[in-house]
Amino acid sequence: MNELVFFFNTVIVSGIVLGCIYAMGAIGVTLIFGILRFAHFAHGDMMTMGAFVTFLLVTALAAMGITTAPFLPTGFAVLPVAMVITAIIALGLDKGFYAPLRRRGARPVTLLIASIGVTLIIQGLIRLFFGTGVYNFFETEPKGLIRLPVPLEGVTRTVNITQPQLLMIVGTIIAVAALHFFLTQTRLGKAMRAMADNADLAQVSGINTKLVVRVTWVVAGALACFAGTMLALDVQLKPDLAFNIVLPIFAAAIVGGLGQAYGAIAGGFLIGFAETLAIFNWSVLLRPFKDNLPFTLPADLSIVPTEYKLTVAFVILVIVLLIRPTGIFKGASS
Amino acid sequence: MIRRSLTLFAALFVFFCVVGWVMGAANISLLLVQSFAMALVALGLNIQWGYGGLFNFGIMGFLMLGGFAVTFISYPVNAAFWGSEGPMMLARALLAFCAGMLLVIGARNAHRIGIRGGWQTALTVLAWAVGYIVYRSQIDPAAQYIEANAGFVGGLGLHPVLGWIFGGILAAGVAYVIGRICLGLRTDYLAIATIGISEIIRALLKNTDWLTRGTLTVSPIPWPTPLPQALQAQGMPITDSFVQARLWFLLLVLIVVGLAFFLIQRAYGGPWGRMMRAIRDNHIAADSMGKDVTRRQLEIFMLGSVLMGVGGAIFVSFAQIYDPGSYQPINNTFLFWVMVIVGGAGNNWGAVFGALLIYVSWIISDPVAQAIFGTISHWSSSIGWGEIPDIQSRASQMRVLVLGLVITAALRFAPRGLIPEVVKRDV
Numbered sequence: 001m002n003e004l005v006f007f008f009n010t011v012i013v014s015g016i017v018l019g020c021i022y023a024m025g026a027i028g029v030t031l032i033f034g035i036l037r038f039a040h041f042a043h044g045d046m047m048t049m050g051a052f053v054t055f056l057l058v059t060a061l062a063a064m065g066i067t068t069a070p071f072l073p074t075g076f077a078v079l080p081v082a083m084v085i086t087a088i089i090a091l092g093l094d095k096g097f098y099a100p101l102r103r104r105g106a107r108p109v110t111l112l113i114a115s116i117g118v119t120l121i122i123q124g125l126i127r128l129f130f131g132t133g134v135y136n137f138f139e140t141e142p143k144g145l146i147r148l149p150v151p152l153e154g155v156t157r158t159v160n161i162t163q164p165q166l167l168m169i170v171g172t173i174i175a176v177a178a179l180h181f182f183l184t185q186t187r188l189g190k191a192m193r194a195m196a197d198n199a200d201l202a203q204v205s206g207i208n209t210k211l212v213v214r215v216t217w218v219v220a221g222a223l224a225c226f227a228g229t230m231l232a233l234d235v236q237l238k239p240d241l242a243f244n245i246v247l248p249i250f251a252a253a254i255v256g257g258l259g260q261a262y263g264a265i266a267g268g269f270l271i272g273f274a275e276t277l278a279i280f281n282w283s284v285l286l287r288p289f290k291d292n293l294p295f296t297l298p299a300d301l302s303i304v305p306t307e308y309k310l311t312v313a314f315v316i317l318v319i320v321l322l323i324r325p326t327g328i329f330k331g332a333s334s
Numbered sequence: 335m336i337r338r339s340l341t342l343f344a345a346l347f348v349f350f351c352v353v354g355w356v357m358g359a360a361n362i363s364l365l366l367v368q369s370f371a372m373a374l375v376a377l378g379l380n381i382q383w384g385y386g387g388l389f390n391f392g393i394m395g396f397l398m399l400g401g402f403a404v405t406f407i408s409y410p411v412n413a414a415f416w417g418s419e420g421p422m423m424l425a426r427a428l429l430a431f432c433a434g435m436l437l438v439i440g441a442r443n444a445h446r447i448g449i450r451g452g453w454q455t456a457l458t459v460l461a462w463a464v465g466y467i468v469y470r471s472q473i474d475p476a477a478q479y480i481e482a483n484a485g486f487v488g489g490l491g492l493h494p495v496l497g498w499i500f501g502g503i504l505a506a507g508v509a510y511v512i513g514r515i516c517l518g519l520r521t522d523y524l525a526i527a528t529i530g531i532s533e534i535i536r537a538l539l540k541n542t543d544w545l546t547r548g549t550l551t552v553s554p555i556p557w558p559t560p561l562p563q564a565l566q567a568q569g570m571p572i573t574d575s576f577v578q579a580r581l582w583f584l585l586l587v588l589i590v591v592g593l594a595f596f597l598i599q600r601a602y603g604g605p606w607g608r609m610m611r612a613i614r615d616n617h618i619a620a621d622s623m624g625k626d627v628t629r630r631q632l633e634i635f636m637l638g639s640v641l642m643g644v645g646g647a648i649f650v651s652f653a654q655i656y657d658p659g660s661y662q663p664i665n666n667t668f669l670f671w672v673m674v675i676v677g678g679a680g681n682n683w684g685a686v687f688g689a690l691l692i693y694v695s696w697i698i699s700d701p702v703a704q705a706i707f708g709t710i711s712h713w714s715s716s717i718g719w720g721e722i723p724d725i726q727s728r729a730s731q732m733r734v735l736v737l738g739l740v741i742t743a744a745l746r747f748a749p750r751g752l753i754p755e756v757v758k759r760d761v
Binding site: 038039097100101104106108109110112113114116117118119120121122123124125127128131132247250251254305307308310311313314315317318321322325 | 737
């Protein structure tokens with residue numbers, strides 16, 4: 001049974017954690033694609049930027065001696081404020097870089113290239129101000145670790161989950177529920193879905209498309225800040241924090257069908273679990289039966305070596321593009 | 335138009351002269367070789383994006399392939415590997431790979447013997463799984479054996495120029511596979527798919543230690559022209575030997591770039607180029623005129639990739655070291671996009687101009703930023719605000735910011751580039 005608990009810790013828990021981050025990022029990517037019809041490459045760096053905004057707020061609070069440490073990580077407590085700030089910055093990015101191109105009637109491809117420019121700008125600014133070093137949210141406060149004993153005979157391992165991970169899972173559930181409510185129940189959310197379906201028709205039906213665009217950036221920016229901060233709380237904060245995972249995020253969005261918010265969530269978890277399952281060493285699970293097996297058990301029986309973890313997402317991406325380019329849920333086409 | 339190009343190139347020449355005067359002859363000769371190799375890659379991208387409208391964001395992968403090719407061809411022979419069991423084990427792994435591929439191909443054709451629909455899909459998945467296991471069961475021990483006994487497979491000890499050619503061929507072969515997979519996709523999907531594939535190539539080349547030594551890096555890789563050390567052995571002063579050796583290398587690179595430029599410029603003006611522009615501007619119309627759009631796009635994708643592969647090989651040859659860990663999407667993919675966009679997509683002169691301008695600006699933005707930071711720091715400490723900490727590491731990040739600003743500004747204010755494509759209208 002100890003082996004099963006180990007499996008639960010390394011695959012299920014980290015799969016959920018990874019899935020939450022990918023899903024949160026992919027929702028933003030997919031919403032922007034649905035409304036504005038371009039692949040927003042700078043999304044990963046918007047996540048990093050959100051994490052740095054949170055970090056700045058935490059540092060400012062710590063300088064004033066305020067901390068919520070044992071109860072909540074301070075980074076989590078200031079998250080709403082950071083989300084608002086990041087949403088405002090996202091609006092500014094749209095106004096400064098994307099809106100002028102849209103007004104000129106540029107093709108989506110041009111916007112994609114512009115978003116790469118924005119990626120470089122954000123990364124350059126972050127590195128200029130924060131250097132290339134690594135920061136940690138838990139330098140001044142402890143990182144809570146929850147150990148749940150398993151009430152079964154002979155089990156000595158505990159189910160381990162850190163406080164930020166638990167908060168991330170709870171936060172993701174709340175965010176997804178709120179997003180669902182927003183998209184299905186509110187007037188603005190319905191307008192957003194209508195515009196994702198058919199922008200011209202939405203406009204002639206009297207929907208304020210400019211407002212919808214603004215709301216999209218606000219939602220995407222806030223979610224990016226959430227995902228980035230959570231990722232930074234889980235691991236560490238560094239300038240290329242989310243740039244490295246922007247491709248798995250795109251893979252998640254495409255697997256779910258670009259433009260489909262629920263598809264993005266499903267895609268995020270699919271990619272997250274695929275990565276953790278692929279690098280898991282299956283011989284750990286088989287070890288208790290090693291005397292009854294017809295062959296000798298190799299020491300390492302993972303599907304791919306650990307260093308190919310991120311490659312799993314790309315392989316899934318390529319397979320999905322080949323077999324079902326519209327994604328699992330049928331995606332929007334431009 | 336011609337006057338504008340001439341003015342711009344004259345300005346560029348002056349710019350190079352000023353940089354060369356400040357940095358010295360050894361440095362500017364280094365910069366010139368690198369920037370003309372960059373120009374070759376930019377020409378490759380210009381074929382793909384400017385002529386054909388194809389969205390290749392996987393340049394890094396092709397550069398790495400070219401680098402690997404030249405390493406494999408020109409690095410001295412590793413006798414420890416050829417004398418061991420290694421080649422046989424690799425041959426068995428290759429056999430296993432072919433067997434696996436045959437299995438997959440067989441499963442994909444299973445409908446001919448009456449297995450259809452869901453069953454065929456299941457069979458294909460099974461064939462992939464079995465093929466993968468068979469291949470892994472052969473390659474893993476081979477890799478371990480080679481790494482333990484011989485380090486890595488070494489090279490073939492042939493002339494580096496052969497390695498450049500092989501780099502082009504290897505890149506074309508991989509481009510064929512990628513093109514077959516991805517070219518049916520829409521532009522933005524194509525962009526993401528090519529990034530994904532270039533990341534896969536990077537992960538493979540970085541982690542197959544038996545083939546490329548991975549992060550341990552391979553060096554020194556021989557030059558096609560005499561090395562500075564060889565000239566020094568003949569009694570030449572150190573600085574002069576570097577300048578002269580680099581000038582010889584530059585000459586070789588210039589021949590390659592000039593040849594490529596001449597050929598693709600001719601192709602642009604000919605019927606083939608006209609057809610490509612027709613496909614780029616409206617592929618539906620071109621299709622209805624009887625052009626085989628997918629096939630032509632595959633052709634142009636491969637052609638562009640050849641230049642990228644050769645360019646990547648030249649970089650590695652020149653640097654004398656192959657380090658798969660040093661490749662980054664910013665330096666090795668996006669930089670070339672900035673060059674082509676700023677220079678002018680669709681115009682070869684524009685691509686070369688952009689490559690030279692952007693590369694030298696990219697290099698000198700580091701010392702310039704350091705000087706600026708130093709001045710500000712001096713000023714801020716003099717009025718009591720304190721100095722700026724770690725100027726050196728910060729200033730080297732400045733170039734990323736500059737690159738981002740340049741590309742967004744270019745898209746907004748000069749979307750067709752500094753030397754735009756000349757659209758001829760025959761009356």
